[in-house]
Amino acid sequence: MAKHCVALSSEKKIEVPEGTTFSEALKQLNPALYGKALAIQIGEHALDLQAEVPGGEHQIKVLDFASSAGEEIFRHSSAHLMAAAVKELYPESKVTIGPAIQDGFYYDFDRATPFLPENLGAIEERMRELARKKLPFVRRTLSQAEARELFARMGEDYKLELLDAIEDDQVSLYTLGDFVDLCRGPHVPHSGVIKAFKLLSVAGAYWRGDERNKMLQRIYGTSFDKASALEAYLNRREEAKRRDHRRLGKDLDLFSFHEDSGAGLVYWHPKGALIRKIMEDFWRDEHLRNGYELLYTPHVGRAQLWETSGHLSFYKDAMYAPMQIDENDYYLKPMNCPFHIKIYKTDIRSYREMPIRWAELGTVYRYEKSGVLHGLFRVRGFTQDDAHIFCTRAQLEAEIQEVIRFVLFVLKTFGFEEYQIYLSTKPEKDTVGGEEAWEEATQALRKALEATNLPYKVNAGAGTFYGPKVDIEIKDCLDRTWQCSTIQVDFNLPERFDMTYMGEDGREHRPIMIHRALMGSLERFFGVMIEHYAGAFPVWLSPIQARVCTIADRHQEYAVQVLKKLKDAGIRADADLRGDKINAKIRKAQMEKIPYMLVLGDREIEQGRAALRLRSEENLGALPMDEIITRIKTKSDKKSLDL
Secondary structure, eight states: OOOEEEESSSSSEEEOOTTOBHHHHHHHHOHHHHHHOSEEEETTEEEOTTSBOOSEEEEOEEEOTTSHHHHHHHHHHHHHHHHHHHHHHOTTOEEOOOOEETTEEEEEEEOSSOOOTTHHHHHHHHHHHHHHTTOBOEEEEEEHHHHHHHHHHHTOHHHHHHHHTOOOSEEEEEEETTEEEEOOOOOOSBGGGOOEEEEEEEEEEEGGGOTTSOEEEEEEEEEESSHHHHHHHHHHHHHHHHTOHHHHHHHTTOEEEOGGGOTTOEEEOHHHHHHHHHHHHHHHHHHHHTTOEEOOOOSEEEHHHHHHHTHHHHSGGGSOOOEEETTEEEEEOSOSHHHHHHHHTTSOOBGGGOSEEEEEEEEEEOOOOGGGOBTTTBOSEEEEEEEEEEEOHHHHHHHHHHHHHHHHHHHHHTTOOOEEEEEEOOOSSSOOSOHHHHHHHHHHHHHHHHHTTOOOEEETTOSBTTBOEEEEEEEOTTSOEEEEEEEEEESHHHHHTTOOEEOTTSSEEOOEEEEEEEEEEHHHHHHHHHHHHTTOOOTTTOSOOEEEEESSGGGHHHHHHHHHHHHHTTOOEEEEOSSSOHHHHHHHHHHTTOSEEEEEOHHHHHHTEEEEEETTSOEEEEEEHHHHHHHHHHHHHTTOSOO
16 A cells, blocks of 8 residues: 655654545644645645645645745635625626736626626625635536536536636536636635635726627735735725825826827826936936937838847737838837947947947837726836947946946935846747857846846746846835836847947957846836825925925015025925915925925014925924025935935
C-alpha cells in the first residue's frame, strides 16, 4: 500500500492513512497554521484543504490571506458567495464569470432588470446569512456530457458556452448550498471564513469584454480576512474619491473633456496649462543639463515608415485609420521613435559622437476603446516625455545606469520617493529580433539594475514586441502604484532601418537604441500628481503661489502695491479685491489650494507688512514683505514639498 506522507519542512512531516484530508493533516502538523489556512499548495498547484492526501510524500505550502495566492482564493470564494446570494434573491439571473481582481472581486450576471445600487444592501445581507451557515465549498468532477446536461437543465447558457472552450473530458464544479458553478478552484473551506466584505458598485460589462456581445450587469465587491482591514480599505477608497483627479481637475479649473468634440482628448485650461508649462520647462532644462539635445517631429507619417518600423504588423490595432494625402496612406503617430531614427540617418555618424541623446515632448495618438477611457489616466492623445539614446555596445550598461539615475532624480523632484522596479522580459509570442539580441539586451538591463543596488523583480514575458525593458512604478501617498517610467533596449529598429555608425576600426557598426520615458505621459503623470497632492501642489508647481486678500475696500491701493512687489519678484500672484468678508476670501483661496494668502488691513498698512496665512490654515502673523517674498522664492526655487 502506498504511503501517504505530508511535510511542511524536513523537520515537520507526518504519515497519514488513506482518505485523510489536507485539513486533517495540517491540523496535526501545525495547529496555528491550520487556523489561518485557506488552501494548500504542492509545487505549482493549489488545492482545497478538503482534498485527500494522495499517495507518496508531499511537501506543502500553506496559503493564507497574507499570500497573494491565498488572497486571490479568498476573494474568488467571495465572488461565489455573492453569486449564491444573487441566485437566491433573483433566481431569474443567469451567471457568467466571477474572478478575483486587485483589491476585490466581481461577478457578471445576465438579468433583464438592471441591478440598482439599492439592491446591494439586500445582496450583502443574504451573503451574511449564508456566511453564518458555514456552507462548505464542495468540489465535484463531472464529465463534459454530465456538466452540459446539468447546466442546460438549470438554464445557464453562459456556462454551456464556457464548456465549449474546455477541451478536457472532465470538468470541476463547486457547490455552495444550492449554488453550482463551473470552476477550477480551489476555494476556502466554507462560507463562514468570509466575514468582512462589502459590495461596492454596479456597472455594465459586455460578455467576454466584446462590445458586439450582450451587456451584462457587473457587481463589484471587496473582502478581507479582518474587519479592521476592510474598514481601512474603505477609508482609503473614500480618500481616493476625494482625491479623484477628474473631480479636482474640474473644481480647480485645470482641464476638461468634451465628448461631442472627441472622447479621450484633453483640453488644458489656463491653470492646468501653466502647471504643464512649468513641468515642461523643468524637463527641458534638466535634459539639456544632462547631455540631451531637443527634437520636434511631425504628428503624422506615411505608411511606409510604420511598415519599416513594424508598427503596422505589431501595433496596428492601437493606430487610427489612415488618411489619404497625395494618394498615399498617412497615419497619426503612435510613437516617436521612427522619426528620431530618420533624423539619425540624415548624416554619417561616427563613434566619436556616441552616445547621441535626443529628447522630445512628442504628442502621440493611440486608439483606446471608449469603455477604458479614464480621465487623464487613459486618453487617446497624449504627450510622451520621450527620448532615444543611440550608443555602442560598450556604452550600453553605463547609459542605462545613467538613465535610471535620471529617472529617480526627476521622480524625487516631483515628490515620489518610493518605487517598485520590474525587469520585463521577452513575451512568448509576437516578438521581433533574434534570441541572442534579446538575451544581450536583457542582461544589460539586469547588470545596470544590479550596479545601482536597487531591488527589483522580474516580470516574465512583459517586455514589448521589440525588446526587454525596465518599468518603474511610483507609489503615491495612498500606497497605490502607478507605472510611469520605462527604459527599453532595442536591437530591432536599428536593424530594420539599417542604422550604422563608423567605428574606431573604420568599419560600419550597428548602434544600440535605448527608448526611455521618465514621466511616461504628461497627462497620466499630471493626473497622478493631482491625486497624490489632492490638488494642493508644491509651491513651485502651483499656478497661483500667493493671493493678496483685502479686509476692506480702503485697503485696495496698498494691495495693488503688494501684488506688484510679488510679481516683480517672479512670484505667480493675484489679488482678491471683492467686497466679501475676509473669512470668505480666505476660504475661497484654500478651496483653490493656493499655498500663501497675504491678508491686508489697517495694521498691515501702518506697519508696511502683510499677515501671512498658509493653505494648511496656519497663521504666521504680520511679516515684512521682503521676508514673505524670500520665503516663497526659496521654497519655489528649491522645489520644496512643504510650505
